[in-house]
Amino acid sequence: MTNFRQSPPDKRASSRGSALIAILWVVGLLSIAVFSATQFMFVDLEAESNSNSMFRAEQMADRGIAVATDVNVKNGDPVLRQNFPSAQNFFAQISSEGERLNLNSLLENPEEDRMVLEELFTRWGLRFDQATDVVDNLIDWVDDDDLPTNLGAELPYYIGIDRPHHPFNRPFESLSEVELVNGFDVVMAINPNWKDSFTILSSGELDLNEAPAELIAVTCEVGMAQAELLVEVRDGLDQIRGTDDDQKFETVDVALETLGIPEGFRDRISDRVTVEDNVKRIISVGRSGDVVVERIATIQYTGEAGQILQWSTRRIE
Ligand SMILES: [Ca+2]
Numbered sequence: 001m002t003n004f005r006q007s008p009p010d011k012r013a014s015s016r017g018s019a020l021i022a023i024l025w026v027v028g029l030l031s032i033a034v035f036s037a038t039q040f041m042f043v044d045l046e047a048e049s050n051s052n053s054m055f056r057a058e059q060m061a062d063r064g065i066a067v068a069t070d071v072n073v074k075n076g077d078p079v080l081r082q083n084f085p086s087a088q089n090f091f092a093q094i095s096s097e098g099e100r101l102n103l104n105s106l107l108e109n110p111e112e113d114r115m116v117l118e119e120l121f122t123r124w125g126l127r128f129d130q131a132t133d134v135v136d137n138l139i140d141w142v143d144d145d146d147l148p149t150n151l152g153a154e155l156p157y158y159i160g161i162d163r164p165h166h167p168f169n170r171p172f173e174s175l176s177e178v179e180l181v182n183g184f185d186v187v188m189a190i191n192p193n194w195k196d197s198f199t200i201l202s203s204g205e206l207d208l209n210e211a212p213a214e215l216i217a218v219t220c221e222v223g224m225a226q227a228e229l230l231v232e233v234r235d236g237l238d239q240i241r242g243t244d245d246d247q248k249f250e251t252v253d254v255a256l257e258t259l260g261i262p263e264g265f266r267d268r269i270s271d272r273v274t275v276e277d278n279v280k281r282i283i284s285v286g287r288s289g290d291v292v293v294e295r296i297a298t299i300q301y302t303g304e305a306g307q308i309l310q311w312s313t314r315r316i317e
């Protein structure tokens, strides 16, 4: 009897137990479903927040460019660095496009100016005969004839290597085109950052108020010690270019005198240099939260009016 009486409650307990397990399963499955849905929602929200941050960072960078394009604003002016709520800020810098060598200008008068390129390439580590060959090829790429310069490469040579549409026989339209020139790969191999020394957007001359010592030395046909001395004088006490204490040269003649070039030799150099290029490069970095964007605008000024020559954007962080 005792066993009989005890038996039904056990069955009820067992069926209640099974129901409980079933409910726990359902709750478990629901939790997984809710968790997954929430996860999808988080991923969506995160993607939306990233694209918002990207948009805001670009807006910040644009503000920097807008401020820096005011011709009265110079490097070091506090307006070029501004902070805003919600971890948003920008920092803009202005530099002269003439701080680099204008490759098209140097190839316009190869008789006078080819030595600038040969000197630079040998300084980077090419043998003189290698440098001469590369410069011959560069000249032939842009000159409008089909006659090889010394051992240069013109149409017949490129046909021979199955490139019948080269050379272009016109000035370079981008620095990427330079990589197509026969033999230029030796320059790229010896200096992968070669593009940092060149431009095709400047007015033409090297800006002695902004160029690095190496480019001043090869352009002005002086030693590195003389070029470094000019940079030391120019960059002021803090030795940083683009700050308040810079000693900018007012005239090319004064700069060439500082380089120790005798008066009689200055004429042949002065065509290659300037102390002010009206083409400026503005680099503006905008941040919104964790997203950082760099915009570069190259702008040509006529008086206070600027015309954008090139515009690029990249995400840094
Ligand atoms: Ca040619």
Ligand SMILES: [Ca+2]
Binding pocket: 139, 140, 143, 145, 146, 147, 148, 149, 154
């Ligand atoms: Ca030629």
